[in-house]
Amino acid sequence: MREFLQDPEAVAALLLGAHILVVAIAAVLVSVNRPPSSAIAWVLAIIFIPVLGAIVFFFVGYSKLPKVRRDKQQQVNDLVLARTAGSTLISEGRDWPDWLHSAVALNNNLGALPMVEGNRAELMDDYNGTFDAMIKDIDSATTYVHVEFYIMSLDATTAPFFQALARATERGVAVRVLSDHLAGLIFPGRKETLKYLQDIGAEYHPMLPVRPWRGEWQRPDLRNHRKIVVVDGRVGFTGSQNLIDASYNKKGNLKRGLRWHELMMRIEGPVVRELDAVFATDWYSEADVLLPLAASSSAIAESQGSALIDAQVLPSGPSFANDNNLKLYATLIHKAERRVSITSPYFVPDESILMAIVTAAARGLDVELFVSEVGDQKLVYHAQRSYYEALLRAGVRIYLYRAPQVLHSKHFTIDEEVAVIGSSNMDVRSFSLNMEVSVLVHGRGFVDSIGVIEDRYRANSFELRLEDWMRRPASQKAFDSLARLTASLQ
Numbered sequence: 001m002r003e004f005l006q007d008p009e010a011v012a013a014l015l016l017g018a019h020i021l022v023v024a025i026a027a028v029l030v031s032v033n034r035p036p037s038s039a040i041a042w043v044l045a046i047i048f049i050p051v052l053g054a055i056v057f058f059f060v061g062y063s064k065l066p067k068v069r070r071d072k073q074q075q076v077n078d079l080v081l082a083r084t085a086g087s088t089l090i091s092e093g094r095d096w097p098d099w100l101h102s103a104v105a106l107n108n109n110l111g112a113l114p115m116v117e118g119n120r121a122e123l124m125d126d127y128n129g130t131f132d133a134m135i136k137d138i139d140s141a142t143t144y145v146h147v148e149f150y151i152m153s154l155d156a157t158t159a160p161f162f163q164a165l166a167r168a169t170e171r172g173v174a175v176r177v178l179s180d181h182l183a184g185l186i187f188p189g190r191k192e193t194l195k196y197l198q199d200i201g202a203e204y205h206p207m208l209p210v211r212p213w214r215g216e217w218q219r220p221d222l223r224n225h226r227k228i229v230v231v232d233g234r235v236g237f238t239g240s241q242n243l244i245d246a247s248y249n250k251k252g253n254l255k256r257g258l259r260w261h262e263l264m265m266r267i268e269g270p271v272v273r274e275l276d277a278v279f280a281t282d283w284y285s286e287a288d289v290l291l292p293l294a295a296s297s298s299a300i301a302e303s304q305g306s307a308l309i310d311a312q313v314l315p316s317g318p319s320f321a322n323d324n325n326l327k328l329y330a331t332l333i334h335k336a337e338r339r340v341s342i343t344s345p346y347f348v349p350d351e352s353i354l355m356a357i358v359t360a361a362a363r364g365l366d367v368e369l370f371v372s373e374v375g376d377q378k379l380v381y382h383a384q385r386s387y388y389e390a391l392l393r394a395g396v397r398i399y400l401y402r403a404p405q406v407l408h409s410k411h412f413t414i415d416e417e418v419a420v421i422g423s424s425n426m427d428v429r430s431f432s433l434n435m436e437v438s439v440l441v442h443g444r445g446f447v448d449s450i451g452v453i454e455d456r457y458r459a460n461s462f463e464l465r466l467e468d469w470m471r472r473p474a475s476q477k478a479f480d481s482l483a484r485l486t487a488s489l490q
Contacts, residue, residue, distance in 0.1 A: 065208075065218050065318045069285050073319040076281045077112035079293055080274075084114050089270040091117035091310040096442055099335040100418060106331060107314045107440060110324040113277065115312035119269030121441065123421075123449050125409070125456075127246045130237070130264045131161050137231045137266075138164040144174040146279045148207075148228040150423070151242035152179035154193040158243055162193075166200040174203070178282055179243075180224045181206035188249050205286040208435075222318050225434040227264075227423050228279050236272040238437055239264030239421055240345075240410045248376075256404060258376065263343075263409035263453065265421055265439065271311040278315045278437050285319070309443030316424065317435030325424045325438055326431040330356045332414050336365055341454055342412040343370040346377070347384045348427035348484075354387065358394035366397075370457045372407045373400040380427070382483035385476075392466040399461035407457065411450060419447050 064070065084090070093101055093115070104115045124130040138145050138161075145168050154162050165175050177197055184190045184206065197204045207224035209216045229237040241262035247253045248260065267275070280291040316324035333340055333356035340360050347369065349357070361367040369391065375381025388398060401407035411421040422438030424430040441447075 065222060069218075070319050070321075072285050073281060076277065076284060076290070076293070080112045080277050083293055084112075087114070087116075089116045089118060090114045091442075093310070093442075096310075097337075097415070097417060099337075100442060103328065103331050103335065103440070104312060107312050107324075107328060110320065110322055110327060111314045111316070113274045113313045113315070115310050115440070115442075116270040116274065117308065117310050119267055119271045119309050119311045121268075121309055121311070121443075121446055122266045123446075123453060124239075124264045124266060125262065125453055127241065127260070127262055128157065130241055130262070131158065133266055134229055134237055135160055135164040137229075137235050137237075138168055141168050141171075141173045141231045143232045144176065144230075145232075146176050146228065146230040146276060146283075147243075148178040148224075148226055148279055148282060149243040150180045150223070150225045150227060151183050151187060151244050151248070152177070152193060153184075153187050153189045153244040153249060154196050155189060155245045155249055157245040161243065162196055162200075165197075165202055169201040175201070176279075176283060177202050177204045178207050178224075178279070178286060179204075181209040181211075182220065183223060187244065203287075205283070207282060207286055209286075219318075219433075221429075221433060223434050224282065224317070225423050225430065226278065226282070226315075226437045228275060228437060230272060230276045230279055233272055233276055234268060236267050236275040237264055238267075238275060238423070238439060240408050240423060253376065256374075258374065258404050258406050260408045261401070261405045263411055263421065267311065267439075269308070269311075271313060271439070274313040275437070275439075278313060281315070281319075282435070307443060307445045309441050309446050311442075312440040314422075314438045314440060315436070316431075316438070318433060319435065323431045325422075325436055326350065326353065328438070328440065329353060329412075329420070329426065332412075332418065332420065333357060333360055336360055336414045338415045339366045340412065340414060341368050341370075341451075342426065343407065343409050343454070343457065344412075344426040345372055345406065345408045345410065346380050346425040346427045346429070347371055347387065348380060348429075349387065350428050350431060353426060353431075354390070357396060358390060361391075361395040367395065368397045368399065368454075370399050370401060370407060370409075370454070370461065372403075372405075373462075374403040374406065376406060379483050379486055382476075382480045383486060384427075386480040386484040388464060388469055389466070392464065392469060398464040399458055400464055401457060401461045405460070409453075413447050413450050413454075416447055417444050418442055419450050421450075 108114055124133060145165065169175050194204060208218065208222060210220050227238055227241060241264050246259040277293055280293055284290045314324055314328055330352045357367060391398060410423060410425055411419060413419045419441045420438050422436060424436035424438050430436050
C-alpha cells in the first residue's frame, strides 16, 4: 500500500477514477426531476469545483420544501376545493375569449382556487399612497387583519402602518403577521420591528425559518416572497410592494439615490376570500393553526361606477408539485392574439418562457418588455442583460426605466382583456424557488388601467435598440454571459 501511494501515476489514476465515479453518481442524483439545463449546470459545477460544488448542492440542490409543509399545502387545497364546490360565485366566463377557459382550468388544477366574479379592483402605483390606503382599511377593521410581506421593517415610512395595527389590537381586532425569516435578517430594524409587534399584542411568525437548532430546516434560498394584506375578509391588497421605505434602507441605495417604484392592487369581492386562503395556508405552515377558511365574506362588490371583474388567485412555490406560475405565464403568452406587455424587475426566463416570448413576436404580435436601467442585484442584473439580444432580434421592444428609480412592479397583460399582477418576477427563482402569489384578471377596464400605467412607464423610459446594444463593450458582453450561467443553478 505504501508503495502504491508513493507512485504518483497510480495515485493520479486513483483520484481520477474516484472523481469520475463521483461525477457519475452526481449526474444521476442531480438529474432526477430537474430541467436539463439546470442538471448540466450542476454537473459542470461538480466537475470543475468538485468539493465546493458538492457542498453547495447539498445545501441548495433540492428545490422542494420538507414533506410536512407540502402535506399541509395539500390539506388546505383539499379543504378549499370542498368549500368551492357548488359555489354560485364561480364565473362561467360567458364573455371571455375562448382561449381563457383552458388557462382558468389550468390555474384551478394547479392552485385549487377558482375564478370568481363580482370583484372590484383599484391599481395603486404611489408608494406611500398605497400605505395610506392600507391604513385606512386597517382602521375600519372589526374582526381581523392579516399581514404578510417578504420584507417587513419598522421605519419612518412604515411607522403609520404599524401604528394602525396597534390601534386595531386596542379595539380587540386579531392581528396576525408573517414575514420571511432570512429576508428580515439583511435589513435594518428587525429587532425593533418584532418588539413593536410583540408590544402591541400582534401575533407574529417568521416564514420558512432556517433554525436547525430548533429542527427548522429546508434549502436556505427557498423563500416566501408573497405580499398580502387582508382586512376582515372584505378587502385585500397584493402586488409587488414590501413593507419598508422605498429606498429599502440600504446605504448603497441611499448613496445612489435609488427608490423603488411598485404596483399594488386593492380588491373587494369574493376573490378576497381566495387571497385570504393563501394567507391561511402560510399561517398553518408556520403557526400550525388552521384558520377557518369559510370565515371571509363572499359578497359581490359594489361597482361604484367601474365594471366588476373576474379574478383568480394562483399561489405557487416549492410547496406545490408544479411550477404553477411558470405554467400559467407560458400558457397566456402562447394564447395571445394581438399584444403582450411584460413588466418584471428581474427578467431571467427559463427556456419555455423565452421561447413563448420570441415566438409571440415572430407571430407578428406587439410584444414589449419593461425593465429597469439599473439593478440592485449585480449577478441577476447582468444575467438579465444576456437575454436582450435574442429578444431584440425577435422584434421585442425593450424599455429601460430611467435611473434612479428601480421599476419593481410585476405584471403583464395579454391582448385587451386579460392581466396578471402579483409578487412573481419572470425569473427562475420566482418560478421554482420562491413562494409567490399572482392574480389572473379578466376585465377590459382593468387592463385599460394597467395600460395607462404602462404609458407612464414608457414616458419615463428609453427604448433599447439592437444596434446600440451590440456596440456595448466586450467586457460587458462577457460578464453578462457568465452571469447567465449562474441562473441555471436551481
